[in-house]
Amino acid sequence: xxxxxxxxxxxxxxxxxxxxxxxxxxxxxxxxxxxxxxxxxxxxxxxxx
Amino acid sequence: xxxxxxxxxxxxxxxxxxxxxxxxxxxxxxxxxxxxxxxxxxxxxxxxxxxxxxxxxxxxxxxxxxxxxxxxxxxxxxxxxxxxxxxxxxxxxxxxxxxxxxxxxxxxxxxxxxxxxxxxxxxxxxxxxxxxxxxxxxxxxxxxxxxxxxxxxxxxxxxxxxxxxxxxxxxxxxxxxxxxxxxxxxxxxxxxxxxxxxxxxxxxxxxxxxxxxxxxxxxxxxxxxxxxxxxxxxxxxxxxxxxxxxxxxxxxxxxxxxxxxxxxxxxxxxxxxxxxxxxxxxxxxxxxxxxxxxxxxxxxxxxxxxxxxxxxxxx
Numbered sequence: 001x002x003x004x005x006x007x008x009x010x011x012x013x014x015x016x017x018x019x020x021x022x023x024x025x026x027x028x029x030x031x032x033x034x035x036x037x038x039x040x041x042x043x044x045x046x047x048x049x
Numbered sequence: 050x051x052x053x054x055x056x057x058x059x060x061x062x063x064x065x066x067x068x069x070x071x072x073x074x075x076x077x078x079x080x081x082x083x084x085x086x087x088x089x090x091x092x093x094x095x096x097x098x099x100x101x102x103x104x105x106x107x108x109x110x111x112x113x114x115x116x117x118x119x120x121x122x123x124x125x126x127x128x129x130x131x132x133x134x135x136x137x138x139x140x141x142x143x144x145x146x147x148x149x150x151x152x153x154x155x156x157x158x159x160x161x162x163x164x165x166x167x168x169x170x171x172x173x174x175x176x177x178x179x180x181x182x183x184x185x186x187x188x189x190x191x192x193x194x195x196x197x198x199x200x201x202x203x204x205x206x207x208x209x210x211x212x213x214x215x216x217x218x219x220x221x222x223x224x225x226x227x228x229x230x231x232x233x234x235x236x237x238x239x240x241x242x243x244x245x246x247x248x249x250x251x252x253x254x255x256x257x258x259x260x261x262x263x264x265x266x267x268x269x270x271x272x273x274x275x276x277x278x279x280x281x282x283x284x285x286x287x288x289x290x291x292x293x294x295x296x297x298x299x300x301x302x303x304x305x306x307x308x309x310x311x312x313x314x315x316x317x318x319x320x321x322x323x324x325x326x327x328x329x330x331x332x333x334x335x336x337x338x339x340x341x342x343x344x345x346x347x348x349x350x351x352x353x354x355x356x357x358x359x360x361x362x363x364x
Contacts (some may be wrong), residue, residue, distance in 0.1 A: 019069070022068070022070055022071045023071050023074075025334070026074070037108060037111075038094050040104045041104060041105065041108060042104045044104045044105060048102075
């Protein structure tokens with residue numbers, strides 16, 4: 001029988017969710033920022049052409 | 050027992066991933082180092098002749114910052130074994146177990162490639178190539194090759210930190226001129242006295258980790274001589290842009306005054322009371338002061354370059 005890791009306590013689970021949420025928000029911000037940046041670069045490059 | 054250890058091994062990656070906060074990923078990018086890199090890059094971009102659209106200038110600086118961070122991340126990935134042995138670095142995300150080494154490697158490689166590609170798309174080939182060289186130099190030449198092999202690691206490896214003003218310049222002009230090379234020389238000759246001052250009092254850590262820093266290999270006395278010698282070279286490199294007519298009096302006077310002051314700090318390091326083995330008897334107070342002043346020195350000199358340019362001297 002495989003041993004499974006012990007379930008996290010409610011406090012630990014809440015902390016893990018908080019960290020996971022923080023990472024997800026950070027990824028969202030970076031992706032939106034990149035989309036805006038690429039859009040802006042494209043506009044500038046097209047206006048020069 | 051075997052089952053337990055296997056289980057523990059199996060859950061470690063998931064547990065590690067869960068432990069990492071977004072701040073840990075930012076820490077992998079060495080934000081303090083990046084801030085200095087960005088500053089010198091901005092000045093290089095600012096004083097270059099020509100015009101770059103603000104969006105493209107912002108993108109170029111972002112790429113310099115991300116590339117420097119990526120190189121720092123790959124440095125932390127490679128040095129995780131010695132980081133774990135040194136007090137100063139043992140709480141970094143990888144040795145502390147908050148981020149898996151493989152994840153850090155993937156993160157660093159992805160950011161390196163992305164920063165070079167975006168630099169190329171937004172500015173020009175020259176800037177992108179120099180950016181790629183700077184990352185490769187820091188990761189392969191300094192981190193992987195020199196750092197654990199020679200006490201001169203800082204001298205040659207310091208070139209990696211000297212690239213940003215050159216990249217900033219190249220982003221605007223598409224080429225490399227004398228002035229960016231002079232800025233390169235300024236950072237290049239600044240790195241040894243800056244880092245050796247730190248390594249004088251962080252010597253035990255480097256010794257324990259097996260890194261052949263100059264104080265570990267040649268002793269404190271020789272390191273102090275090296276600090277003074279390189280501070281003299283730095284002073285010459287710092288005054289050259291003004292002496293050759295590339296900057297105005299604001300930079301010239303600032304470079305002379307601050308280089309003289311750095312010389313005084315380096316002299317105090319050289320004359321520090323020490324025992325027969327070269328160990329400081331004053332708790333390395335002069336070295337600590339020299340290290341702090343070196344940070345101010347580089348920031349002020351690059352700021353003077355910017356101010357000089359703004360008030361109208363264009364060489």
